[in-house]
Amino acid sequence: MTTDDPAYQALPALGAAPLWRFYGNLFPAEPRSRAVPYRWSWRQLRPHLLHFSETLSLDEAERRVLMLVNPGLTDPPATVNTLYAGLQIILPGETAQAHRHTSNAFRFVLEGSGAWTTVNGERVFMAPGDLLLTPGWQWHDHTHEGDAPMIWLDALDYPLVNALEAGFYEKYDQRLQPVTRADDAGSRQFLHGRLNPVWLAQDGPSSPVTRYTWQETERSLASIADTAHGSDVDGIVLEYTNPWTGGPVMPTLGCRIQRLRPGFRGTGRRHTASTVFNVVRGEGATIVDGVRLDWSEHDTFAVPGWASYRHLNGSSSQDAVLFSYSDEPVMRSLGLYRAESADPGA
């Protein structure tokens, strides 16, 4: 059969296609992410965030956010294949409209204090390093009553949810929802994640901890410092957990914090999960498929699925601390998680 066999031309109109011409792309020997390794510079992006905070009101924008768009994933915009990251800024005196969506979301606070997010009637307060959850379909609005701009990293799973054609969105009929629960109730009720309230029952697939405070996170990192070597790949790495299950904080998103000791040079690895990192402190580099991503405080960087990577702490005297989130829970629950040692080169 030759390539100009006229029978090929008849197929599209009949809603058919020859599998043998698509086979290699449909069943690749291994995943090839369209996402590329990339680093978003905090130092370069922050002035643009401040600019838009002065020129664009929150009546003109539902949220004032710069999306962190992977050069390989521009339409629809995403940061890695299944996940999104954005930098959000809110000024003192501002409020952001209450809404909800089926996408799971969280905030990781970078700068400022005095803001809170109200999530299903509970005010959840923010300080740098705090992780605040907004599980799917929970109403959320933001208010800032501090005295300087507040900036945080937003993460959502909308690339995945939209690919699954399960995206729903609804605006609340007032700008802000009423407060119906005690402030920070979710994090206070489950403070340790080891002493759980007996009168409550698991409600939904996500963690009931609305706020994982930096204070607790840092205490956990410090308390383990002289007891463990950690992983050769990731150093001392801790997973934020759902106290009901011990599993990830949300069904589509797992969050971690890791400390790379001074001079740390990680071994290489790859896994099917796609990961986004944010640098809490320190400086260093992550080599991803031969590309060197140099990072310093508050930078964000992307490690696509099945890309080989290794982390390097650039300092011989200071720790580096990285926050990260990935779609590992999705990969695991679907039986698609694979991981192996791999040398990223360079």
Ligand code: GTQ
């Ligand atoms: O703050 O609710 O970056 O709904 C994207 C979508 C932030 C938010 C984003 C959102 C939000």
